[in-house]
Amino acid sequence: MEYNTQELAQLYKNALLNDVLPFWKKYSIDWEKGGYFTCLDTNGQVYDTDKFIWLQNRQVWTFSMLCNEIEKREEWLKIAECGAKFLAQHGRDEEGNWYFALNREGQPLVQPYNIFSDCFAAMAFSKYALASGEEWAKDIAMQAYNNVLRRKDNPKGKYTKAYPGTRVMKSLAVPMILANLTLEMEWLLPSETLEQVLEATACEVMGDFLDQERGLMFENVTPEGAHIDCFDGRVINPGHGIEAMWFIMDIAHRKNDTKTINQAVDVVLNILNFAWDREYGGLYYFMDSKGHPPQQLEWDQKLWWVHLETLVALAMGYRLTGRQLCWEWYKKLHEYSWSHFADPQNGEWFGYLNRRGEVLLKLKGGKWKGCFHVPRAMYLCWRQFEALT
Amino acid sequence: MEYNTQELAQLYKNALLNDVLPFWKKYSIDWEKGGYFTCLDTNGQVYDTDKFIWLQNRQVWTFSMLCNEIEKREEWLKIAECGAKFLAQHGRDEEGNWYFALNREGQPLVQPYNIFSDCFAAMAFSKYALASGEEWAKDIAMQAYNNVLRRKDNPKGKYTKAYPGTRVMKSLAVPMILANLTLEMEWLLPSETLEQVLEATACEVMGDFLDQERGLMFENVTPEGAHIDCFDGRVINPGHGIEAMWFIMDIAHRKNDTKTINQAVDVVLNILNFAWDREYGGLYYFMDSKGHPPQQLEWDQKLWWVHLETLVALAMGYRLTGRQLCWEWYKKLHEYSWSHFADPQNGEWFGYLNRRGEVLLKLKGGKWKGCFHVPRAMYLCWRQFEALT
Numbered sequence: 001m002e003y004n005t006q007e008l009a010q011l012y013k014n015a016l017l018n019d020v021l022p023f024w025k026k027y028s029i030d031w032e033k034g035g036y037f038t039c040l041d042t043n044g045q046v047y048d049t050d051k052f053i054w055l056q057n058r059q060v061w062t063f064s065m066l067c068n069e070i071e072k073r074e075e076w077l078k079i080a081e082c083g084a085k086f087l088a089q090h091g092r093d094e095e096g097n098w099y100f101a102l103n104r105e106g107q108p109l110v111q112p113y114n115i116f117s118d119c120f121a122a123m124a125f126s127k128y129a130l131a132s133g134e135e136w137a138k139d140i141a142m143q144a145y146n147n148v149l150r151r152k153d154n155p156k157g158k159y160t161k162a163y164p165g166t167r168v169m170k171s172l173a174v175p176m177i178l179a180n181l182t183l184e185m186e187w188l189l190p191s192e193t194l195e196q197v198l199e200a201t202a203c204e205v206m207g208d209f210l211d212q213e214r215g216l217m218f219e220n221v222t223p224e225g226a227h228i229d230c231f232d233g234r235v236i237n238p239g240h241g242i243e244a245m246w247f248i249m250d251i252a253h254r255k256n257d258t259k260t261i262n263q264a265v266d267v268v269l270n271i272l273n274f275a276w277d278r279e280y281g282g283l284y285y286f287m288d289s290k291g292h293p294p295q296q297l298e299w300d301q302k303l304w305w306v307h308l309e310t311l312v313a314l315a316m317g318y319r320l321t322g323r324q325l326c327w328e329w330y331k332k333l334h335e336y337s338w339s340h341f342a343d344p345q346n347g348e349w350f351g352y353l354n355r356r357g358e359v360l361l362k363l364k365g366g367k368w369k370g371c372f373h374v375p376r377a378m379y380l381c382w383r384q385f386e387a388l389t
Numbered sequence: 390m391e392y393n394t395q396e397l398a399q400l401y402k403n404a405l406l407n408d409v410l411p412f413w414k415k416y417s418i419d420w421e422k423g424g425y426f427t428c429l430d431t432n433g434q435v436y437d438t439d440k441f442i443w444l445q446n447r448q449v450w451t452f453s454m455l456c457n458e459i460e461k462r463e464e465w466l467k468i469a470e471c472g473a474k475f476l477a478q479h480g481r482d483e484e485g486n487w488y489f490a491l492n493r494e495g496q497p498l499v500q501p502y503n504i505f506s507d508c509f510a511a512m513a514f515s516k517y518a519l520a521s522g523e524e525w526a527k528d529i530a531m532q533a534y535n536n537v538l539r540r541k542d543n544p545k546g547k548y549t550k551a552y553p554g555t556r557v558m559k560s561l562a563v564p565m566i567l568a569n570l571t572l573e574m575e576w577l578l579p580s581e582t583l584e585q586v587l588e589a590t591a592c593e594v595m596g597d598f599l600d601q602e603r604g605l606m607f608e609n610v611t612p613e614g615a616h617i618d619c620f621d622g623r624v625i626n627p628g629h630g631i632e633a634m635w636f637i638m639d640i641a642h643r644k645n646d647t648k649t650i651n652q653a654v655d656v657v658l659n660i661l662n663f664a665w666d667r668e669y670g671g672l673y674y675f676m677d678s679k680g681h682p683p684q685q686l687e688w689d690q691k692l693w694w695v696h697l698e699t700l701v702a703l704a705m706g707y708r709l710t711g712r713q714l715c716w717e718w719y720k721k722l723h724e725y726s727w728s729h730f731a732d733p734q735n736g737e738w739f740g741y742l743n744r745r746g747e748v749l750l751k752l753k754g755g756k757w758k759g760c761f762h763v764p765r766a767m768y769l770c771w772r773q774f775e776a777l778t
Contacts, residue, residue, distance in 0.1 A: 039681075041681070041682070047679075047681040047682070048618075048619060048620060048681065050619055050620070099552070100550070103555060103556065107552075107555045108552040108555060109551070109552055109555050109556055110550050110551060110552060111549075111550050111551070111552055113550045158547060159548060159550065160500075161489070161499050161500050161502045161548065162498070162499060162500070163488070163496075163497040163498055163499060163500055166492060166496045166497060166498050167492065167498055229437075230437060230439055231437060231439070231756065290436075292428075292430070292436040292437065293430070293436070293750040293751055293752040293755060294750075295755065295756050297686070297687035297690060297741060297749070297750075298686035298687055299750075300743075300749065301686060352686060354689075354743070354744070355743070360686070360689065361682040361683075361686075361688075362682055363682040366682060366684065367620065367684050
């Protein structure tokens, strides 16, 4: 199959505006109680009404981002507001920490046991404040951002199960998300904070979590960046590492730091070589860096977000470096992803395939899949290919 | 294929004594530091040295049980002792709660975040005390048992993520394990406690967790035994429900309560009808009672313990009731399990197969699979078929 960048830009724009957004608009908005339904089956029918804070915030982010980046459509702003107001009212405990889940009415179900709810709240309310001009939204964004900074060295707080001291590890997720979040909040942050956090997080990701020799991103390392030979210390999450690399490209691009951009592209290509399933195609979800059996039973499954983040990373890498390998891998990922995940019949993408690429869960949304990775990747790929045209 | 009970008794006895036990004896004992390695690859080679308390205790249980039930072999007692002494020294925090994981040397890695470590400790040390005659082991067993009783209404303690009050649920695991544990500790408990706990837990399992209409065991219900329409409230864990049913048969058999035995057999047969994969064979790991997508990504995998517990339940059900359907289903499960999980080449059973029955993880042991379900089921099936002969 032949690809050209103009057609690809058109494909992504069209999928975003005429497939993905209409799907979420039609099925997911809870106009009655506020917030969104994210548990949607193949056809978009709601099969569970619980409201998971990550996904609620991410949908606010998506519709606000569209207002900021494409056009200030009344309809998109109303959808973002429907989530933002619900979350502002119900999303936090008395100390301002973000719960993990609420029921349909907004009563808390699951405690604020990690900081990612706060991360996504900061992202959501930052974008919503920009779209709506609401001061209260700005305040919520800053409060959530400060929660993340305050809690980042002990992200699970009293819910930490690790015994202190025996085996101290830190996780890629924290600096990675903080890097992306900080860039998202650029317009709200003092430039000194911005530069300092971006520098520190990018350094940590590329210094401590990147294995220089193998060119792979590790999920968990010692505070000094050394490996530990245990399940958590050996685990590679290819999609996560690749997503981190486009965050890094994004940050490096601000300073025209082509060396770091190229290094990030190298890592993407290394991870792809390591994690591509040569028998059935697609990228594995989890791998053990030493080839031992991983502890994650879902290790060989093919997940929507892994493939979408890879499409973004490759399109961005290609745009920023022009490297031919990015383009070759892009085409391979494109073919796999569009033919396996997309559902032209009922709209949107399936989330979970088995190793062979067959649909494993008949859903378009659930506890972890909402209105986020698909539209964000559609938007970003559209923009990359548009810039390449 | 034709089966007869005498040959089946011989098959299980032979597999237990000449395949499974030699495998663990050869590869898993850490004579140097104490305790056991459980992360063993296809050939029995150790790929990780962490010591998970559930599995450490379960291996003590297995070798002690063999001493008590088959013969007091010096070798088996030494293996049990190798774990018991290590655990007695390293397994508990200052308050006597059992950790979840230790490193090879016995330093704590994961806090006592639930009561199942204590359950398995009580089982292990009760059997070890009986095998060894050691008073200190009896004390540890009783202490662990009392921990379970004390913590059973709040099994996760401060690690509970559920927000209090919004959606109160209780889990099948607690009364189910307590029923089995109490029967295991029969020789140590005052008969009043024994009868009272057995009565209460059996009542709770068959009253609150069994859906009378559908004949299925639910994993999570309200304190009154009602269903809740949410992920946790809808989930069915077929292997768990079936295992609970042979615990119930075991308890009911003590009192010749044939009505309860038959009811438990009915439930086993209902669950089998519900959870048997009609396309590829084998039993699903998790299902949604309403047919919605389950939240567990591993839902369609075929797990060793699910099938072994089902073999036990069917063999026991057949022995106690003579019902022909038990025998028919037994043969079906036997054919699937022995042809897919057993590894005659390298010994022991694989633990994790994908939906099609292909080996998903090349291991004989890991973080959750140790020297327990395989040998226990071999022993119990041997005894059922022996009694039937």
